Amino acid sequence: MTLITDVRLRRVLDSRGNATVEADVLTESGGFGRGKAPSGASTGEYEAIELPAQEAIANARDDALPRLIGEVHAGNQRDVDAALHAADGTDDFSGIGANSAVAISMAAAKAGADVLGAPLFQHLGGTFRGNEYPTPLGNIIGGGEHAADATNIQEFLAAPVGAPSVEEAVFANAAVHQEVHDILADRDLPAGKGDEGAWAPSISDDEAFEIMDEAVETVADDFGFAIAFGLDVAGAELYDEDEGGYVYDDGVKSTDEQIDYIAEKVEAYDLVYVEDPLDENDYEAFADLTDRVGDQTLVCGDDLFVTNVERLEAGISAGAGNSILIKPNQIGTLTDAVDAIELATRNGYESVVSHRSGETEDTTIAHLAVATSAPFIKTGAVGGERTAKLNELIRIEDNAV
Numbered sequence: 001m002t003l004i005t006d007v008r009l010r011r012v013l014d015s016r017g018n019a020t021v022e023a024d025v026l027t028e029s030g031g032f033g034r035g036k037a038p039s040g041a042s043t044g045e046y047e048a049i050e051l052p053a054q055e056a057i058a059n060a061r062d063d064a065l066p067r068l069i070g071e072v073h074a075g076n077q078r079d080v081d082a083a084l085h086a087a088d089g090t091d092d093f094s095g096i097g098a099n100s101a102v103a104i105s106m107a108a109a110k111a112g113a114d115v116l117g118a119p120l121f122q123h124l125g126g127t128f129r130g131n132e133y134p135t136p137l138g139n140i141i142g143g144g145e146h147a148a149d150a151t152n153i154q155e156f157l158a159a160p161v162g163a164p165s166v167e168e169a170v171f172a173n174a175a176v177h178q179e180v181h182d183i184l185a186d187r188d189l190p191a192g193k194g195d196e197g198a199w200a201p202s203i204s205d206d207e208a209f210e211i212m213d214e215a216v217e218t219v220a221d222d223f224g225f226a227i228a229f230g231l232d233v234a235g236a237e238l239y240d241e242d243e244g245g246y247v248y249d250d251g252v253k254s255t256d257e258q259i260d261y262i263a264e265k266v267e268a269y270d271l272v273y274v275e276d277p278l279d280e281n282d283y284e285a286f287a288d289l290t291d292r293v294g295d296q297t298l299v300c301g302d303d304l305f306v307t308n309v310e311r312l313e314a315g316i317s318a319g320a321g322n323s324i325l326i327k328p329n330q331i332g333t334l335t336d337a338v339d340a341i342e343l344a345t346r347n348g349y350e351s352v353v354s355h356r357s358g359e360t361e362d363t364t365i366a367h368l369a370v371a372t373s374a375p376f377i378k379t380g381a382v383g384g385e386r387t388a389k390l391n392e393l394i395r396i397e398d399n400a401v
Ligand SMILES: C=C(OP(=O)(O)O)C(=O)O
Pocket: 039, 040, 041, 042, 043, 044, 145, 232, 234, 302, 354, 355, 356, 357, 358
């Protein structure tokens, strides 16, 4: 029933106005699924390779489609993703492009769900899934590679850890976003938005910490549940070996100083989450920081692990981090992403399913988070390509998908 009968690929826009890959998968019995690839800006050195959209489409048409059409069932995700790997023939998807691979992988999953008449999360996770919902981490203030002339730390993230429902959590994050706008206006600080919709004022990181602290406290009082916050430091973007460490506007921190700095911020602000606090090649420094604060906060590897089971295995052996960011396009297929989540879970690492800074209206990651009972999802706070996922979570919770 789910035999793939056609795969159509086209170039569409992402949220930055760049070209990305959209895939449609059709099946024998009329099943249909559509997936779109997101795209990073602060990409990890070890990510699967995104090719220019037209090149990825041309290569996938030549190499992947003959291995899928009439050959593979969309309902068997492992077969679909194995065919994509076989068609690609490299270990980093530089043949057909991780953007073509992930778009087809997600489209096939949706076609499989369509044939079953089941929600995507249930097709991916099974019938016993759908009762646990991730806490959304909402990007509120940001800079780094996502906005010029703003904070050095890439993302200050609201974390509504006490929310009684996804719906309340999503609205709390939006309220923190509005509250920060009001605080910035009171301080006469103009701010545009970065790529993910976070405010991008020209302020120091210290001021951003203060503003976040004030905003989450105000909104927590209004909503009546605990809201904490966290960070994506995007340490690999700050790290410069030639400069001898992590380069901030107010100076360079050595690795030991960076560890102290992050540990102090965790203590001072009760941070519940710190992503990529250190460079993507420094498992040892990640392990040192995890020793220091791993019982108080999630130390999450994004560029460190790149959703890759081998890099995660190395991290587990080293004691580096206690959490992994899961970005399907970083590794190329849903199978690889789920394998990384399952390895993480078996080893006590928390999974945080994540968007990219360049996004589309695709909602697959909302379903993936529910399907795998991921405790967190990072997918912004406002902006259409972000609310597409947040609103889908609300619908999933409401049994409306
Ligand atoms: C979402 C992120 O940004 P990008 O997509 O630019 O890697 C991130 O670093 O976690």
